Amino acid sequence: MLRAHQLDPAEWEVTGFRSSEWTMPNGEPGVSARFSFGRRKGGPVAARPSIDELLQVFDEAPVFVPVIEEGEYTFIVALGDMQFGKIDGDGFRGTLTRAIECIDRAVVLLETYRERFDIEHVHLAWLGDHIEGFQSQGGANTWRTGLTLTEQIRLTRRLMAHAIVRFAPAVSRLTVAAVPGNHGEAVRPNGKGVTRYDDSHDTDALISVSEALALAGEEFAHVEVYVPDSDELTVVVECSGTVVAHAHGHQWRAGKHFEWWRGQAFDKTSAMHTADLLLAGHLHHELVDTNGPRTFVQVPAMESESTWWRHRTGTRGAPGLMVMVTKGGEVPVKEVVR
Structure with missing residues (x-):
């Protein structure tokens, strides 16, 4: 009966049976039997695969030959929290030396990743707290800050310029972005208030570098600089089809980034609704x-310790x-450089 209805008997089982008997008008006995069916819970028992056939897959696997992925990718270098001026750990000398060495290692990694990806765009992301400043703790950190404010800012500018000078000759497009951190706040009236939210030494340092680039001529004409709009804390930059958003991170509690x-x-008036990657x-x-489809990346501090x-x-x-490699909203590479 199952086959007559184009059903596979192996997929069905009897789930109920009822039989009855009676005497028909002609005196002969009548008999009725009823069956109910249901699909087998586990379905038909599948034959076990041959382990030899599975192991043969390893023998027949082709040798991997690396090829450059199609389409242009962007190489991202993201760093922050240098807090130049602090005496903690190995101090500002150690932080500056480490930052320069990490940037130089990232330049070498760019060439390594070019063996896999077509990269002609590098994006430098400066994520705030580049100086220790004297505003974040209301001046309580003054004794433990060994550099003046102008010295802290000068180191930040020189480090930003160093990164641009190292990467600019290697690519056809170089984008640089900076966002304000809590330590970089320029003014805190009465220790509590703020001026505009973009009033920050973290971003002003990059603005100063961009003004110097404008005087440098054609050698740096392909460098683009991005900072938040007036009274804003975030900025987004398009990188090979990936919308990259930048924030320092003091806007949310730990673990509450999403x-x-x-x-x-x-x-919808905020560009954050279009972002694929948040740094x-x-x-x-x-x-x-x-x-x-969205990715959040929080970078380690550049200072050695608090x-x-x-x-x-x-x-x-x-x-x-x-460092990261990105295209079209995807971030297939994420690597820490120490």
Whole structure:
């Protein structure tokens, strides 16, 4: 009966049976039998695959030959939290030396990744707290800050210029972005208020570098500089079809980055609703998180440690920067450079 209805008997089983008997009008006995069917829960029993056939896949696998991925990719270099001026850890000398060395290693990595990807665009992301400043703790950090404010800013400008000079000759497009951090705030009236949210030494340092680039001539004509608009804390830059958003990270609590991002994206006038990748610093340790097609990358601090945090938790820093390769909203490469 199952075959007559084009059903495979192996996929069905009897789930019920009922039989009845009676005497028909002609005196003969009548008999009725009823069956109910249901699909087998496990379906038909599949034959076990041959392990030899599976192992043969390894023998027949072709030798991998690296090829350059199609389409133009962007190489991202993201760093922050140098906090130049602090005496913590190996101090500002150690931080400056490490930052220069990490940037130089990133230049070498660019050539390494060009063996896999077509890269003609490098993006430098400066994620805030480049100086220790004297505003974040209301001046309580003054004794533990060994550089003047102008010296801290000067180091930041020179490091930004160093990165641009190292990468500019290697690519046809170089974009550079900076966002304000809490330590870089220019003014805090009465220790609590703020001026405009973009009033920051972190971003002004890059603006000063861009003015110098404008005087440098054609050699740096392909360099583009991005900072937040007036009274804003974030900026987005298009990188090979990936919309890269930048924030320092002091706008949300630890672990709440996607909740903050969703809130910003709800405002259609904000460019954050178009972002594929969000870069941040502030919390001084590396973190990569994904939610569907969106990626969040938090970079480690460049300073070696926060002595206050070490006394509180016993944790020292793991300083460095991060490099990424991106195209079309995807970030197939994320690497820490120390």
